[in-house]
Amino acid sequence: MANEVCFRTLHLDEPWTLESYLSVGGYQSLKKILTEKIPADDIIEQLKISALRGRGGAGFPTGLKWSFMPRQTEGQKYIVCNSDEGEPGTCKDRDILRYNPHQLIEGMAIAGYCIGADTGYNYIRGEFWEPYSRFDNALKEAREAGYLGDKLFGTDFNFELHSHLGGGAYVCGEETALLESIEGKKGQPRFKPPFPAGFGLYGKPTTINNTETLASVPVIVEKGGQWFLEHGKPDNGGTKIFAVSGNVKRPGNYEIDMGTPFSELLEMCGGMKDGYKLKAVIPGGSSSPVIPGDQMMDVTMDYDGIQAAGSMLGSGAVIILDDKVCMVNALARLSHFYQEESCGQCTPCREGTGWLSRIMHRIEHGHGKQEDLDLLDKVAGDIMGRTICALGEAASMPVKGFLKHYRDEFQYHIDHKKCMVGAGSK
Amino acid sequence: MPQANNELINAASRVDIDQWVAKYPADQKQSAVMAALRIVQDQNGGWLTTALMDAVADYLDMDKIHVYEVATFYSMYEHKPVGKHKICVCTNISCMVCGSGEIVEHLEDKLDIKMGGTTEDNRFTLKEVECLGACSGAPMIQIGENYYENLDAERIDKILDELK
Amino acid sequence: MVTIEINGQQVEAEQGQMLIEAADKAGIAIPRFCYHKNLSISASCRMCLVEVEKAPKPMPACATPVADGMVVNTQSTYALAAQKSVMEFLLINHPLDCPVCDQGGECDLQEFSIGYGDDKSRYAEIKRVVKDKNIGPLVATELTRCIHCTRCVRFGQEIAGMRELGATGRGDWMEIGTYISKSVDSELSGNIIDLCPVGALTSKVSRFTYRVWELASNDSISAHDCVGSNCNVQTKNGEIKRVIARENDAINDAWISDRDRYSFEGLQSDERLTTPMIKKEGKWAEASWDDALQFAVNGLKDIDDKTQIGAICSPSASTEEMYLLQKMMRGIGSNNIDHRLRQSDFSAQDQDPVFPGLGMSVADISAQQAVLVIGSNVRKEQPIMGHQLRQASLNGANISFVNPVDFDFNFNVAHAFTIAPSHIFKELKVLAKATLENSLSAAPGGLAALVSSVKVTDEHKQCITELSEADNSVVMLGTLIQAMPNYASIRMLASYIADATNSTLSYLSPGANTAGAYLSGLLPNRTHVSQATSTNTDGLNTQAMLNANLKAYLLYGIEAERDLDKPVQAVNALNNAQFVVSLSAFVTDAIKAHSDVILPVAAMTESSGTLINAAGSWQSFTAVSKAKGLSKPGWKVLRVMGNLFNIGGFDYQSSEDVINELKSEGQSETSKSSNQISWMCPENISAQTSDVQRIAELPIYNVDAVTRRATALQQTQDAQVDCARINSALAKKLKLEESQPVTAKQGDNTADVTISIDDRITDNCVYLPAGNVAASSLGGGFDAIELLSKS
């Protein structure tokens, strides 16, 4: 079974409308919680049982995160959704916004109820004009139907939700950069502590979750934590959307049970396109270390499974690299990305990403030196663990991964000043 | 003290900006700066001038330098004139693997400009961008507000022909 | 208190403190670039990474709060590896131009790189180059050297209160600058030079004129306002090359004003007087010290009636100089001694406090919860006092102003009562009435009747409520109010408001040493031993001396046409006198025109002495630079003159002898002002409403002879005050336009000025500052004025 959670409207004609959403039982979870006055702690407990982990990349247990909020204390609090979706390879949140926006709205309202927030913001990346319009339209529908606003379902729970559009900066996906961005500033991550649960948006306690995380909540509330958990593995609950890109026959978003073997996922995608062979997989978005294809065939698609293989599930973006891909070229492109996207505030990332990218550019263009290979590894190592946010790690891990598995291709570039694969630089 | 010319922001843009301002707490007007910059950029044919940024600063009670910081941090703001249609080509990993190289070549040939350039008739600007979050539709481009996915040379020709 | 362990050493720290603060206190050095104790934490340079037991990653000491039992190592292999890698990252894009960099020798980057950097860079790529920008006359930029610590940006935002610099762009193409070409105009801008840990921001004034290791570093005191900021004056071969801030948490934190930083340039002016000069039969000639001193003394001795001699002294002279000057004058038989150059109402001088001061420390100002400032553009007059008020405001204080101009402040103004000088007394009556209505005590005699006809508004009430409800509050009299015609009456009401709202009455005083002048008896109505009236105290004040057309004058550190109110009248009195002695560091045609002998006295930095600031802190300084030519410290000149007059008691070996004598005769460093004035109901004054009135502020870079000659300061935006400002209503009434040339006329005195339209000026007033060239041909600072268009 697929598409049971975030994509549960996908089979319908206009899946994004309120009507469609109501037809699959939409807003019933919110209604139940409010009218039956289910205590927030009970819902959080269900989330903990469900083993829902953050779908934005870090995989932090969602129930635990919500429990950090100072719910009992007076004052403004916020729930913020992260629809910045900028990690190369990742394109799942876009489809949630496009095809099932109401489920996200319901999820955010439930989150607001649980953490004591009456206001939410959904940070949508600036390029997502169509998804933003769909979402904003859904907000309008929800408001008109009484699912947003004051005194929902006649209770004294108020909840208002707004979208905020980004302006083109990957780093704004980092949760505190995102908050800065909503505050009308450059998206520069904050040093933590203090954490958003204590000092978040406008200095108020704030919870930030990924789109997919929040959109999963209504179904968990409806069907129970246990149901969700059983779709995955212990500690790796639920279904997960895997965004598959690359030269497979049917690239796309697949919402499947956590723990599904990669080989099955590949099959769902119709296998490799004709004329292409599987070479390697970046299993969790561009910052997760690459894994050689044959090794990948034995991996199950869940946090622990991919970690055991030396990489990360991350955002669930599965980038298929085929036999025509030059690994030097691929890493050079990624390094360029991180150089472009570093926010520039902390030294190791600002200087290190540029350095990595310049070395990679040289190697790719046949000006590599033997020392460069060790230097790459060392510069990547010097960034890791020393930056304000995880963009530093994100930039370094691919370098380490590519070097570990494909050092021979780098060596070939240095020795022969050209590409081993032939399909190298265009 | 020289005041930025508020008149630069036209009435329709103001209405639009005010709608954004209303989303944030009353003492957090500056949260609307990104929206305001996008709105005045659209009003101005796709790029920002210093005068427009100053006008936004004025409109939202912000320091000018703060607005400059925001406007130069985010990649969707343009500081030089662009063509009527800004074609953003993703060349990041998924698109690259699926042939964005050829897409770039084709566009450059067809429009007879390089990446970053604008055609002489000011109709098209080519811009290389980072991942746009449509990777399973690679290779892809964005023109204006629209995404175009699963491209090849032929589709691109059709798309460009249909643009006014 | 918590106990932590750093490098095996037990360190006590306060809860909530960051590791780096605790380490700094304990004297354990942790390298840093972005951290500065007076700025917010950015934790971005990562230079301060240290090992914290149980932490998964190296932690930035500047942003890691201490916790009891924390075990920290700042020098373990693990910590050093992190610090070293940060150093390497910083250096890859940093130019290797130390030999031509002004920061060379005191560059944090250079210093740490000796400790951490590798000899050979592994960076083989092209270095980043940043195009330079002109950000004004004071600060030079070399932004290729910038390491993005953002101290300068945070300074602008947090301290200067003007966000002028920013970091535009992102990633490794992020740049510090103003983005558009624009000067940085804050009156505190030079502090970013001190803050910049590398050579990206340096002083435009002194650049390329020294290498750091050639400089001798000397602690000193700033001498341009009553704050007495602590500074460090650095010299090469006895010539001042630069002035930087010296930390003093009770006064100026880590900052000094641009005036205190850049005024020294004036000391190198061509107008410095290098040798004594005598005028004989209308001709000026250089003279030896002996001849000149004898000539001066003889000239004064020739005046039979010694009460026909008057001495007028700069309020920025040292306490020693002031003390000796009044001692000499009283010794020869005249009490005509004053330092109050612009005051016009002396009627209540016998009620003056021991010295007009804050009644608290400078830093205490930042702890006030409500402040009412009367007659002051404090931000430009005493920039550091402005800084303290801004800190108070950021801490939530309500700060209100009664002013003739709606001056720009870099903090929130709770209430601005902007009103013409002639109406300020009435405004104070309103505030006094609001106070009375708010107060539980009975009205002091006559007050109720005095204020019976005025109407209190909610805003006045609010302002008074804020004062009375605050635990710490101040009613502050600024230098503008002290120069106004109704000063005594206004002060009486201010004093009542302060008393009744349980606020401190504070004074901001002109010059650097008004407190010293009061304490040393440089006043016609009291000596250094008598706080109020006593014998030898029947002298004339400045205005009276000039009105009386005395036979002889002694000017000490004064440029008459610039420093005195009613300059034309003042210069006339000097011209008509039989004999004028000028003790001055500068010589100009104007000084020559009205003097008979000019004695070159050394500038403050070339002499030793003591300044007493508005908080009553006695701060002594020593000579740090070489006296120009033959000029001599003022106290030495006065010592010789005292001896030539045979007064006795002028045998001082050093300036310390002088100050010690003052102390032994009753003034102590702890003499504090209570500032309380006993109530005497002022008479009612009704303002004449028809005349257009002048407002004469003394602009920031026109306060004294040295500042006026500091060329870079004179190029700043703040120095561009050569115009007559009026609001648009008055412009309309007088049919005047922006930039129109007009003749300003006060009685028989006229000056050519251009109009600038500025709606911060109150109705029916012309803002035409004192101290500049145009003003020297005009009349009283707050007298009636006409503007005649020149067709």
Ligand SMILES: Cc1cc2nc3c(=O)[nH]c(=O)nc-3n(C[C@H](O)[C@H](O)[C@H](O)COP(=O)(O)O)c2cc1C
């Ligand atoms: C550089 C960087 C980029 C990120 N981009 C995204 C993103 O686009 N979307 C997202 O949901 N989380 C992103 N994250 C993760 C967020 O910081 C955060 O962990 C997440 O939004 C939390 O939600 P979750 O717990 O539901 O996953 C990013 C993190 C980093 C360091």
Ligand code: SF4
């Ligand atoms: S790691 Fe990079 S993106 Fe993150 S704060 Fe540092 S410079 Fe900015």
Ligand code: FES
């Ligand atoms: S001093 Fe701590 S990070 Fe800069």
